[in-house]
Amino acid sequence: MKIRNREEGQETQLNMTSMIDIVFLLLIFFVMTFKIVELEGDFSVRMPLAGNDSVAMDSTELPIKLRMRADELGRLTSLSLNEIDLGQDFDQLRGNVISLIGTTTPVEGDDGPEIEIDTDYNLRYEYVIRAITAVSGYKDGNEVVKLIEKIKFAKPRR
Amino acid sequence: MAEGDLTPMIDMAFQLIAFFMVLINFAQTESNDRVKLPSSQLVKPPEAPLEFPIILHVAKDGEIFLGGDSFTAETLRVGLNNEIAVIKAEGKSVKDANVVIRAHKDTAAGDVQEVIRVAQEVNLENFALRVKEDRS
Numbered sequence: 001m002k003i004r005n006r007e008e009g010q011e012t013q014l015n016m017t018s019m020i021d022i023v024f025l026l027l028i029f030f031v032m033t034f035k036i037v038e039l040e041g042d043f044s045v046r047m048p049l050a051g052n053d054s055v056a057m058d059s060t061e062l063p064i065k066l067r068m069r070a071d072e073l074g075r076l077t078s079l080s081l082n083e084i085d086l087g088q089d090f091d092q093l094r095g096n097v098i099s100l101i102g103t104t105t106p107v108e109g110d111d112g113p114e115i116e117i118d119t120d121y122n123l124r125y126e127y128v129i130r131a132i133t134a135v136s137g138y139k140d141g142n143e144v145v146k147l148i149e150k151i152k153f154a155k156p157r158r
Numbered sequence: 159m160a161e162g163d164l165t166p167m168i169d170m171a172f173q174l175i176a177f178f179m180v181l182i183n184f185a186q187t188e189s190n191d192r193v194k195l196p197s198s199q200l201v202k203p204p205e206a207p208l209e210f211p212i213i214l215h216v217a218k219d220g221e222i223f224l225g226g227d228s229f230t231a232e233t234l235r236v237g238l239n240n241e242i243a244v245i246k247a248e249g250k251s252v253k254d255a256n257v258v259i260r261a262h263k264d265t266a267a268g269d270v271q272e273v274i275r276v277a278q279e280v281n282l283e284n285f286a287l288r289v290k291e292d293r294s
Contacts, residue, residue, distance in 0.1 A: 027174055
């Protein structure tokens with residue numbers, strides 16, 4: 001029997017076209033969905049409803065009160081910690097917090113000092129976060145030193 | 159027919175695919191375009207994911223997004239009740255849930271407080287204020 005079209009030594013060539021099509025499709029998909037990841041973290045705030053709060057209040061001494069005032073545009077105008085005016089200086093706020101709690105070693109468990117943030121309604125949230133950053137700790141090299149871990153908000157002002 | 163050598167091109171294409179595949183992060187789907195988080199130097203990405211997160215996006219004008227639906231501070235309670243129903247159906251209590259608040263940095267602080275107040279009224283008590291890590 002004679003087999004037609006058989007030539008000795010013919011090189012078989014893979015057809016690459018379809019593979020390249022798929023590869024480029026995949027490539028375009030991954031390029032489009034690519035997004036640089038921004039690392040995010042949380043400040044945790046434990047705030048049960050005020051009713052059961054009175055029991056917890058007894059265990060801590062005086063809560064530290066931070067008052068934040070804003071102008072009409074939502075910019076910070078002044079900070080005051082326990083009625084001591086601090087201007088707009090977050091570093092000074094941190095210094096005062098350190099001297100208030102007397103120690104820079106963190107207190108274990110739920111017995112740490114507590115801060116209540118009382119802010120004007122239209123103050124920008126960014127400033128609140130900056131204040132929380134200032135009172136909750138500071139960076140010492142790569143180590144984070146914690147100051148106040150219990151944060152709560154006062155009633156919203158209208 | 160003269161064919162060019164495709165091997166280097168395919169090598170490069172596969173390299174690129176591998177690169178983007180490794181870096182892709184589907185977990186980022188919880189972000190919202192209208193929210194630009196404030197940043198802080200103190201936060202670290204959490205080691206373990208939060209239990210039962212309820213993610214609330216608060217846009218600059220105080221509009222709240224929960225799972226694709228838009229709410230205001232007054233109507234948010236309905237959305238939260240739905241979330242709580244899901245948590246209860248899994249046999250856990252409301253106290254186990256974590257409310258993750260992703261608020262835009264220029265939102266009025268009072269709007270965020272309103273969100274917290276509404277959540278407190280449905281007995282949620284663990285809140286996390288999500289911020290961007292600032293490594294400068």
